[in-house]
Amino acid sequence: MAQTTTPSPSTDDPSPSTDDATPAPPAAGVPANAPDLARPTHAGPLATAQSQLAGAIERLGYDAGMHAMLATPRREVNVAIPLRRDDGSTELFHGFRVQHNVSRGPGKGGLRYHPSVDVDEVRALAMWMTWKCAVVELPYGGAKGGVAIDPRNYSQAELERVTRRYTSEIMPIIGPERDIMAPDIGTDDQTMAWVMDTYSVNQGYTIPGVVTGKPLEVGGSLGRATATSRGVVHATRAAIGEQGLSLADVRVAVQGFGKVGSHAADFFGDAGARVEAVSDQYGGVYRSGGLDVPRLLAHVRETGSVVGFAGSEPMDNADLLTLDVDVLVPAAVEGVITDVNADQVKARWVVEAANGPTTARADALLAERGVVVVPDILANAGGVIVSYFEWVQAQQAYWWTEAEIEQRLEERMIHAYDAVAQVARREKVALRDAALLLSVQRVAMAHKTRGLYP
Ligand code: NAD
16 A cells, blocks of 8 residues: 655665755756655745755855755655554545755654644754754754554554554654654654554564653663753753743743643743743643643542633634743644734743744744744654663663663753853754754755765
8 A cells, every 4th residue: 555755665675875955946847746845835844944054055055956955855655554443434644744954864753643744844843853963963864754543533553553653654664773763742752662562563573762752661761851851941941041040930822732741831830930821632721820730630630721720811723822921832733923923922932842833934023022932843752862872771771760861861952052041052043943043953964975876
Protein backbone atom coordinates (compact mmCIF):
# COMPACT_ATOMS: atom_id res chain seq x y z
CA MET A 1 0.00 0.00 0.00
CA ALA A 2 2.99 2.28 0.44
CA GLN A 3 3.22 5.02 -2.11
CA THR A 4 6.31 7.15 -2.02
CA THR A 5 6.32 10.72 -3.23
CA THR A 6 10.08 10.52 -3.44
CA PRO A 7 11.91 7.23 -3.90
CA SER A 8 12.05 5.28 -0.67
CA PRO A 9 15.46 3.74 -0.01
CA SER A 10 15.80 0.03 0.53
CA THR A 11 16.31 -1.20 4.08
CA ASP A 12 20.03 -1.61 3.58
CA ASP A 13 20.53 1.82 2.09
CA PRO A 14 21.76 4.11 4.83
CA SER A 15 22.53 6.70 2.14
CA PRO A 16 24.93 8.69 4.31
CA SER A 17 26.79 10.11 1.38
CA THR A 18 23.68 11.23 -0.43
CA ASP A 19 22.29 13.19 2.50
CA ASP A 20 23.63 16.36 1.04
CA ALA A 21 22.40 15.92 -2.48
CA THR A 22 21.35 19.51 -2.99
CA PRO A 23 18.12 19.77 -4.96
CA ALA A 24 18.47 22.07 -7.94
CA PRO A 25 17.10 25.56 -7.42
CA PRO A 26 13.64 25.93 -8.94
CA ALA A 27 14.88 28.01 -11.87
CA ALA A 28 17.38 25.31 -12.80
CA GLY A 29 14.68 22.70 -13.17
CA VAL A 30 13.20 20.98 -10.17
CA PRO A 31 11.70 17.66 -11.27
CA ALA A 32 8.19 18.22 -12.58
CA ASN A 33 6.55 16.34 -9.71
CA ALA A 34 8.56 17.98 -6.93
CA PRO A 35 6.66 20.27 -4.57
CA ASP A 36 7.57 23.93 -4.98
CA LEU A 37 8.24 24.42 -1.30
CA ALA A 38 10.08 27.67 -1.63
CA ARG A 39 6.92 29.35 -2.92
CA PRO A 40 4.05 28.53 -0.61
CA THR A 41 0.72 29.39 -2.15
CA HIS A 42 -1.49 29.26 0.94
CA ALA A 43 -1.30 30.56 4.47
CA GLY A 44 -0.63 27.84 6.99
CA PRO A 45 2.26 26.34 8.93
CA LEU A 46 4.27 25.60 5.80
CA ALA A 47 3.90 29.18 4.55
CA THR A 48 5.03 30.39 7.98
CA ALA A 49 8.01 28.01 8.05
CA GLN A 50 9.05 28.92 4.50
CA SER A 51 8.74 32.63 5.14
CA GLN A 52 10.91 32.30 8.28
CA LEU A 53 13.53 30.38 6.31
CA ALA A 54 13.48 32.91 3.47
CA GLY A 55 14.17 35.71 5.97
CA ALA A 56 17.16 33.85 7.43
CA ILE A 57 18.54 33.01 3.98
CA GLU A 58 18.34 36.64 2.91
CA ARG A 59 20.11 37.86 6.04
CA LEU A 60 22.79 35.18 5.77
CA GLY A 61 23.29 35.97 2.08
CA TYR A 62 23.01 32.35 0.93
CA ASP A 63 22.39 31.62 -2.74
CA ALA A 64 19.31 30.12 -4.39
CA GLY A 65 20.85 26.64 -4.42
CA MET A 66 21.35 26.61 -0.66
CA HIS A 67 17.86 28.07 -0.18
CA ALA A 68 16.29 25.34 -2.28
CA MET A 69 18.23 22.66 -0.40
CA LEU A 70 17.07 23.97 2.97
CA ALA A 71 13.50 24.61 1.76
CA THR A 72 12.98 21.11 0.37
CA PRO A 73 12.52 17.95 2.42
CA ARG A 74 15.29 15.42 1.92
CA ARG A 75 12.81 12.55 1.79
CA GLU A 76 9.03 12.08 2.08
CA VAL A 77 6.94 8.98 2.39
CA ASN A 78 3.20 9.01 1.89
CA VAL A 79 1.36 5.88 3.05
CA ALA A 80 -2.16 4.53 3.04
CA ILE A 81 -3.13 2.74 6.27
CA PRO A 82 -6.06 0.34 6.11
CA LEU A 83 -7.64 -0.41 9.50
CA ARG A 84 -9.80 -3.40 10.37
CA ARG A 85 -12.16 -1.94 12.97
CA ASP A 86 -13.31 -3.85 16.04
CA ASP A 87 -16.74 -4.37 14.41
CA GLY A 88 -15.15 -5.99 11.33
CA SER A 89 -15.56 -3.04 8.94
CA THR A 90 -12.53 -1.40 7.32
CA GLU A 91 -11.37 2.21 7.04
CA LEU A 92 -8.44 3.86 5.31
CA PHE A 93 -6.20 6.61 6.67
CA HIS A 94 -3.42 8.67 5.13
CA GLY A 95 -0.09 8.94 6.85
CA PHE A 96 3.18 10.74 6.19
CA ARG A 97 6.77 10.77 7.30
CA VAL A 98 8.90 13.69 6.17
CA GLN A 99 12.64 13.91 6.76
CA HIS A 100 13.42 17.56 6.19
CA ASN A 101 17.18 17.47 6.68
CA VAL A 102 19.72 14.89 7.82
CA SER A 103 22.98 16.80 7.36
CA ARG A 104 23.74 16.96 11.11
CA GLY A 105 22.54 13.45 12.00
CA PRO A 106 19.51 11.18 11.85
CA GLY A 107 16.08 12.71 11.43
CA LYS A 108 14.28 13.40 14.72
CA GLY A 109 10.69 14.32 15.24
CA GLY A 110 7.30 13.44 16.62
CA LEU A 111 4.34 11.47 15.30
CA ARG A 112 1.03 13.32 15.25
CA TYR A 113 -2.47 11.80 15.15
CA HIS A 114 -5.00 14.49 14.28
CA PRO A 115 -7.84 14.63 11.73
CA SER A 116 -6.44 17.73 10.01
CA VAL A 117 -2.91 16.36 9.47
CA ASP A 118 -1.75 16.83 5.89
CA VAL A 119 1.59 16.64 4.16
CA ASP A 120 2.18 20.40 4.21
CA GLU A 121 1.70 20.54 7.97
CA VAL A 122 4.11 17.62 8.40
CA ARG A 123 6.65 19.34 6.11
CA ALA A 124 6.51 22.49 8.23
CA LEU A 125 6.86 20.57 11.47
CA ALA A 126 9.80 18.58 10.05
CA MET A 127 11.56 21.79 9.02
CA TRP A 128 11.07 23.27 12.49
CA MET A 129 12.61 20.11 13.96
CA THR A 130 15.73 20.66 11.85
CA TRP A 131 16.14 24.17 13.24
CA LYS A 132 15.22 23.11 16.77
CA CYS A 133 17.82 20.32 16.91
CA ALA A 134 20.44 22.68 15.50
CA VAL A 135 19.65 25.56 17.86
CA VAL A 136 20.16 23.35 20.91
CA GLU A 137 23.15 21.65 19.25
CA LEU A 138 21.84 18.09 19.05
CA PRO A 139 23.43 15.75 16.49
CA TYR A 140 20.15 15.32 14.63
CA GLY A 141 18.36 16.50 11.55
CA GLY A 142 14.63 17.18 11.47
CA ALA A 143 11.71 14.91 10.67
CA LYS A 144 8.02 14.58 11.47
CA GLY A 145 5.22 12.09 10.94
CA GLY A 146 1.48 12.26 10.98
CA VAL A 147 -1.67 10.26 10.42
CA ALA A 148 -4.95 11.97 9.57
CA ILE A 149 -7.05 10.32 12.26
CA ASP A 150 -8.99 11.48 15.29
CA PRO A 151 -7.68 9.07 17.94
CA ARG A 152 -10.59 9.83 20.29
CA ASN A 153 -12.92 7.93 17.95
CA TYR A 154 -10.96 4.65 18.01
CA SER A 155 -10.32 1.96 20.60
CA GLN A 156 -6.85 1.25 21.95
CA ALA A 157 -6.79 -1.99 19.93
CA GLU A 158 -7.66 -0.04 16.75
CA LEU A 159 -5.00 2.58 17.46
CA GLU A 160 -2.46 -0.17 18.03
CA ARG A 161 -3.27 -1.66 14.61
CA VAL A 162 -3.03 1.76 12.92
CA THR A 163 0.31 2.45 14.62
CA ARG A 164 1.80 -0.92 13.75
CA ARG A 165 0.67 -0.69 10.12
CA TYR A 166 2.02 2.88 9.81
CA THR A 167 5.33 1.77 11.32
CA SER A 168 5.53 -1.18 9.00
CA GLU A 169 4.90 1.05 5.96
CA ILE A 170 7.66 3.52 6.86
CA MET A 171 10.07 0.89 8.21
CA PRO A 172 12.70 1.31 5.46
CA ILE A 173 13.41 4.90 6.38
CA ILE A 174 13.36 4.81 10.20
CA GLY A 175 15.82 3.48 12.77
CA PRO A 176 18.09 4.71 15.55
CA GLU A 177 20.65 5.94 13.02
CA ARG A 178 18.12 7.10 10.39
CA ASP A 179 15.02 8.67 11.87
CA ILE A 180 13.85 8.56 15.48
CA MET A 181 10.19 9.14 16.38
CA ALA A 182 8.63 10.65 19.52
CA PRO A 183 5.09 11.43 20.73
CA ASP A 184 3.25 14.54 19.56
CA ILE A 185 -0.39 15.61 19.51
CA GLY A 186 -2.66 12.58 19.77
CA THR A 187 0.10 10.06 20.47
CA ASP A 188 1.82 9.04 23.70
CA ASP A 189 4.35 6.71 25.29
CA GLN A 190 2.18 3.67 24.53
CA THR A 191 2.15 4.62 20.84
CA MET A 192 5.96 4.75 20.95
CA ALA A 193 6.07 1.30 22.61
CA TRP A 194 4.02 -0.10 19.68
CA VAL A 195 6.33 1.56 17.15
CA MET A 196 9.41 0.22 18.92
CA ASP A 197 7.95 -3.29 19.20
CA THR A 198 6.89 -3.42 15.54
CA TYR A 199 10.30 -2.20 14.40
CA SER A 200 12.18 -4.51 16.78
CA VAL A 201 10.17 -7.61 15.88
CA ASN A 202 10.85 -7.00 12.20
CA GLN A 203 14.58 -6.48 12.78
CA GLY A 204 14.76 -9.55 15.02
CA TYR A 205 16.02 -7.91 18.21
CA THR A 206 15.08 -5.16 20.63
CA ILE A 207 15.99 -1.68 19.41
CA PRO A 208 14.85 0.93 21.94
CA GLY A 209 16.70 3.76 20.15
CA VAL A 210 14.20 3.86 17.25
CA VAL A 211 11.82 5.95 19.35
CA THR A 212 12.00 8.30 22.31
CA GLY A 213 9.27 9.22 24.73
CA LYS A 214 8.63 5.53 25.35
CA PRO A 215 7.59 4.03 28.72
CA LEU A 216 10.28 3.53 31.35
CA GLU A 217 9.77 -0.26 31.29
CA VAL A 218 11.02 -0.47 27.72
CA GLY A 219 13.95 1.94 27.94
CA GLY A 220 12.31 5.33 28.36
CA SER A 221 14.10 8.07 30.22
CA LEU A 222 13.28 9.56 33.55
CA GLY A 223 12.21 13.17 33.07
CA ARG A 224 11.13 12.80 29.42
CA ALA A 225 7.40 13.17 30.04
CA THR A 226 7.84 16.60 31.61
CA ALA A 227 10.94 17.77 29.71
CA THR A 228 9.22 20.07 27.19
CA SER A 229 7.31 21.80 29.95
CA ARG A 230 10.40 22.19 32.16
CA GLY A 231 12.22 23.64 29.16
CA VAL A 232 9.39 26.13 28.57
CA VAL A 233 9.73 27.31 32.15
CA HIS A 234 13.55 27.58 31.88
CA ALA A 235 13.17 29.61 28.67
CA THR A 236 10.59 31.88 30.30
CA ARG A 237 12.80 32.40 33.34
CA ALA A 238 15.71 33.36 31.07
CA ALA A 239 13.58 35.74 28.98
CA ILE A 240 11.96 37.63 31.84
CA GLY A 241 15.32 37.60 33.66
CA GLU A 242 16.65 39.90 30.94
CA GLN A 243 14.24 42.50 32.34
CA GLY A 244 15.22 41.75 35.92
CA LEU A 245 12.03 39.80 36.70
CA SER A 246 11.61 36.37 38.27
CA LEU A 247 8.76 33.91 37.85
CA ALA A 248 7.24 35.05 41.13
CA ASP A 249 6.68 38.45 39.49
CA VAL A 250 4.56 37.31 36.55
CA ARG A 251 1.03 36.31 35.61
CA VAL A 252 0.77 33.54 33.02
CA ALA A 253 -1.91 32.24 30.64
CA VAL A 254 -1.50 28.82 29.04
CA GLN A 255 -3.47 27.74 25.98
CA GLY A 256 -3.67 23.94 25.74
CA PHE A 257 -3.68 21.67 28.77
CA GLY A 258 -2.24 18.49 27.32
CA LYS A 259 1.15 16.89 27.83
CA VAL A 260 3.01 20.19 27.52
CA GLY A 261 0.58 22.83 28.77
CA SER A 262 -0.57 20.99 31.92
CA HIS A 263 2.94 20.29 33.24
CA ALA A 264 4.11 23.77 32.24
CA ALA A 265 1.24 25.32 34.21
CA ASP A 266 2.16 23.12 37.16
CA PHE A 267 5.86 24.07 37.05
CA PHE A 268 5.00 27.76 36.62
CA GLY A 269 2.84 27.50 39.73
CA ASP A 270 5.60 25.68 41.65
CA ALA A 271 8.02 28.46 40.73
CA GLY A 272 5.68 31.09 42.17
CA ALA A 273 4.12 32.41 38.96
CA ARG A 274 0.38 33.12 38.99
CA VAL A 275 -1.26 30.95 36.33
CA GLU A 276 -4.43 32.97 35.79
CA ALA A 277 -5.93 31.18 32.78
CA VAL A 278 -5.65 27.86 30.99
CA SER A 279 -7.68 26.25 28.25
CA ASP A 280 -8.11 23.12 26.22
CA GLN A 281 -10.06 22.37 23.06
CA TYR A 282 -13.34 22.40 25.02
CA GLY A 283 -12.86 25.86 26.59
CA GLY A 284 -10.91 27.74 29.21
CA VAL A 285 -10.95 28.80 32.85
CA TYR A 286 -9.76 32.02 34.53
CA ARG A 287 -9.07 33.13 38.07
CA SER A 288 -7.64 36.50 38.94
CA GLY A 289 -4.67 35.98 41.26
CA GLY A 290 -3.98 32.48 39.95
CA LEU A 291 -5.59 29.05 39.58
CA ASP A 292 -4.80 26.20 41.97
CA VAL A 293 -3.03 24.09 39.33
CA PRO A 294 -2.65 20.83 41.33
CA ARG A 295 -6.41 20.86 42.01
CA LEU A 296 -7.07 21.71 38.38
CA LEU A 297 -4.97 18.71 37.31
CA ALA A 298 -7.10 16.49 39.54
CA HIS A 299 -10.27 18.01 37.98
CA VAL A 300 -8.94 17.24 34.48
CA ARG A 301 -8.10 13.66 35.47
CA GLU A 302 -11.71 13.25 36.66
CA THR A 303 -13.59 15.06 33.89
CA GLY A 304 -11.26 15.09 30.88
CA SER A 305 -11.30 18.90 30.56
CA VAL A 306 -10.43 22.10 32.41
CA VAL A 307 -14.01 23.30 31.82
CA GLY A 308 -16.15 23.60 34.95
CA PHE A 309 -13.23 23.84 37.40
CA ALA A 310 -14.62 24.98 40.76
CA GLY A 311 -13.68 28.51 41.79
CA SER A 312 -12.87 29.65 38.25
CA GLU A 313 -14.70 31.69 35.63
CA PRO A 314 -15.23 30.28 32.14
CA MET A 315 -13.01 31.82 29.49
CA ASP A 316 -13.19 31.60 25.74
CA ASN A 317 -10.06 30.21 24.04
CA ALA A 318 -9.81 33.34 21.89
CA ASP A 319 -10.09 35.64 24.93
CA LEU A 320 -7.28 33.78 26.69
CA LEU A 321 -4.87 34.81 23.96
CA THR A 322 -5.61 38.50 24.53
CA LEU A 323 -5.84 38.35 28.32
CA ASP A 324 -4.00 40.97 30.38
CA VAL A 325 -1.14 38.78 31.65
CA ASP A 326 2.66 39.09 31.50
CA VAL A 327 3.44 35.79 29.81
CA LEU A 328 1.30 34.04 27.22
CA VAL A 329 2.15 30.39 26.58
CA PRO A 330 0.42 28.91 23.53
CA ALA A 331 0.74 25.15 24.11
CA ALA A 332 -1.94 23.71 21.83
CA VAL A 333 -1.85 23.90 18.03
CA GLU A 334 -0.24 26.04 15.35
CA GLY A 335 -1.57 29.27 13.87
CA VAL A 336 -3.49 30.63 16.87
CA ILE A 337 -1.83 34.07 17.00
CA THR A 338 -2.60 35.66 13.66
CA ASP A 339 -2.85 39.08 12.06
CA VAL A 340 -6.45 39.13 13.37
CA ASN A 341 -5.59 38.98 17.09
CA ALA A 342 -1.87 39.90 17.33
CA ASP A 343 -2.70 43.57 17.92
CA GLN A 344 -4.76 42.64 20.96
CA VAL A 345 -2.18 40.43 22.66
CA LYS A 346 -1.41 42.18 25.96
CA ALA A 347 1.32 39.87 27.25
CA ARG A 348 4.88 41.23 27.17
CA TRP A 349 6.28 37.78 26.44
CA VAL A 350 4.88 35.04 24.22
CA VAL A 351 6.66 31.78 24.99
CA GLU A 352 5.86 29.32 22.22
CA ALA A 353 5.40 25.91 23.82
CA ALA A 354 3.44 24.75 20.76
CA ASN A 355 5.05 24.47 17.35
CA GLY A 356 4.21 27.35 15.03
CA PRO A 357 1.51 29.06 17.11
CA THR A 358 2.33 32.49 15.64
CA THR A 359 1.91 33.23 11.94
CA ALA A 360 4.65 35.19 10.16
CA ARG A 361 2.44 38.28 9.86
CA ALA A 362 1.46 38.12 13.53
CA ASP A 363 5.11 37.77 14.44
CA ALA A 364 5.89 41.06 12.70
CA LEU A 365 2.93 42.78 14.40
CA LEU A 366 4.05 41.56 17.83
CA ALA A 367 7.64 42.69 17.17
CA GLU A 368 6.42 46.18 16.17
CA ARG A 369 4.70 46.45 19.55
CA GLY A 370 7.77 45.25 21.46
CA VAL A 371 6.26 41.91 22.51
CA VAL A 372 9.13 39.45 23.03
CA VAL A 373 8.43 36.11 21.37
CA VAL A 374 10.55 33.23 22.63
CA PRO A 375 10.31 31.08 19.51
CA ASP A 376 9.10 27.48 19.44
CA ILE A 377 12.39 26.08 18.20
CA LEU A 378 14.00 27.35 21.39
CA ALA A 379 11.15 27.47 23.91
CA ASN A 380 9.89 23.91 23.43
CA ALA A 381 13.26 22.26 22.74
CA GLY A 382 13.32 20.64 26.21
CA GLY A 383 11.44 17.65 24.83
CA VAL A 384 13.90 16.89 22.10
CA ILE A 385 16.84 17.55 24.42
CA VAL A 386 15.67 14.83 26.82
CA SER A 387 14.73 12.68 23.81
CA TYR A 388 18.38 12.96 22.86
CA PHE A 389 19.36 11.96 26.41
CA GLU A 390 16.96 9.00 26.12
CA TRP A 391 18.48 7.94 22.80
CA VAL A 392 22.05 8.23 24.21
CA GLN A 393 21.02 6.14 27.23
CA ALA A 394 19.35 3.50 25.02
CA GLN A 395 22.37 3.28 22.72
CA GLN A 396 24.62 2.78 25.75
CA ALA A 397 22.10 0.70 27.76
CA TYR A 398 23.02 2.85 30.74
CA TRP A 399 20.41 4.98 32.44
CA TRP A 400 20.86 8.28 34.25
CA THR A 401 19.11 9.59 37.35
CA GLU A 402 16.26 12.09 37.08
CA ALA A 403 18.40 14.71 38.85
CA GLU A 404 21.18 14.29 36.24
CA ILE A 405 18.66 14.67 33.43
CA GLU A 406 17.01 17.75 34.87
CA GLN A 407 20.35 19.42 35.52
CA ARG A 408 21.65 18.70 31.99
CA LEU A 409 18.35 19.87 30.49
CA GLU A 410 18.50 23.17 32.34
CA GLU A 411 22.15 23.71 31.34
CA ARG A 412 21.35 23.12 27.67
CA MET A 413 18.25 25.32 27.68
CA ILE A 414 20.04 28.21 29.36
CA HIS A 415 23.10 27.82 27.13
CA ALA A 416 20.90 27.84 24.01
CA TYR A 417 18.86 30.81 25.23
CA ASP A 418 22.02 32.80 25.97
CA ALA A 419 23.52 31.99 22.55
CA VAL A 420 20.30 33.07 20.79
CA ALA A 421 19.95 36.22 22.90
CA GLN A 422 23.55 37.13 22.10
CA VAL A 423 22.90 36.86 18.34
CA ALA A 424 19.68 38.88 18.79
CA ARG A 425 21.61 41.68 20.49
CA ARG A 426 24.49 41.58 18.02
CA GLU A 427 22.30 41.52 14.91
CA LYS A 428 19.54 43.70 16.44
CA VAL A 429 16.87 41.17 15.56
CA ALA A 430 14.06 39.36 17.39
CA LEU A 431 14.78 36.10 19.21
CA ARG A 432 13.09 34.07 16.46
CA ASP A 433 15.25 35.59 13.76
CA ALA A 434 18.32 35.05 15.93
CA ALA A 435 17.41 31.41 16.61
CA LEU A 436 16.83 30.84 12.91
CA LEU A 437 20.07 32.56 11.92
CA LEU A 438 22.01 30.38 14.33
CA SER A 439 20.32 27.13 13.36
CA VAL A 440 20.14 27.70 9.60
CA GLN A 441 23.82 28.62 9.65
CA ARG A 442 24.71 25.44 11.59
CA VAL A 443 22.76 23.23 9.16
CA ALA A 444 24.24 25.01 6.13
CA MET A 445 27.76 24.62 7.57
CA ALA A 446 27.23 20.87 8.08
CA HIS A 447 25.94 20.63 4.54
CA LYS A 448 28.86 22.59 3.07
CA THR A 449 31.46 20.71 5.12
CA ARG A 450 30.14 17.32 4.02
CA GLY A 451 30.08 18.44 0.40
CA LEU A 452 28.00 17.10 -2.43
CA TYR A 453 27.84 13.50 -3.55
CA PRO A 454 28.74 12.73 -6.25
P1 NAD B 1 -1.55 17.08 23.57
O1 NAD B 1 -2.39 16.40 22.56
O2 NAD B 1 -1.13 16.33 24.78
O3 NAD B 1 -2.29 18.41 24.09
C1 NAD B 1 -2.84 19.36 23.24
C2 NAD B 1 -3.75 20.26 24.08
O4 NAD B 1 -4.25 21.31 23.25
C3 NAD B 1 -4.98 19.56 24.64
O5 NAD B 1 -5.26 20.08 25.94
C4 NAD B 1 -6.09 19.97 23.68
O6 NAD B 1 -7.36 19.92 24.29
C5 NAD B 1 -5.67 21.36 23.37
N1 NAD B 1 -6.20 21.91 22.11
C6 NAD B 1 -6.30 21.30 20.91
N2 NAD B 1 -6.83 22.14 20.02
C7 NAD B 1 -7.05 23.31 20.67
C8 NAD B 1 -7.55 24.57 20.29
N3 NAD B 1 -7.96 24.77 19.04
N4 NAD B 1 -7.63 25.54 21.22
C9 NAD B 1 -7.20 25.32 22.49
N5 NAD B 1 -6.71 24.15 22.91
C10 NAD B 1 -6.63 23.17 22.00
O7 NAD B 1 -0.29 17.67 22.78
P2 NAD B 1 1.09 18.17 23.38
O8 NAD B 1 2.08 17.07 23.29
O9 NAD B 1 0.86 18.83 24.70
O10 NAD B 1 1.52 19.23 22.27
C11 NAD B 1 1.06 20.58 22.31
C12 NAD B 1 1.93 21.40 21.37
O11 NAD B 1 3.29 21.33 21.82
C13 NAD B 1 1.97 20.94 19.92
O12 NAD B 1 2.14 22.05 19.08
C14 NAD B 1 3.21 20.07 19.85
O13 NAD B 1 3.71 19.96 18.54
C15 NAD B 1 4.11 20.88 20.74
N6 NAD B 1 5.24 20.15 21.30
C16 NAD B 1 5.05 19.02 22.05
C17 NAD B 1 6.15 18.39 22.60
C18 NAD B 1 6.01 17.20 23.50
O14 NAD B 1 7.01 16.80 24.12
N7 NAD B 1 4.81 16.63 23.66
C19 NAD B 1 7.44 18.86 22.34
C20 NAD B 1 7.60 20.02 21.58
C21 NAD B 1 6.48 20.66 21.07
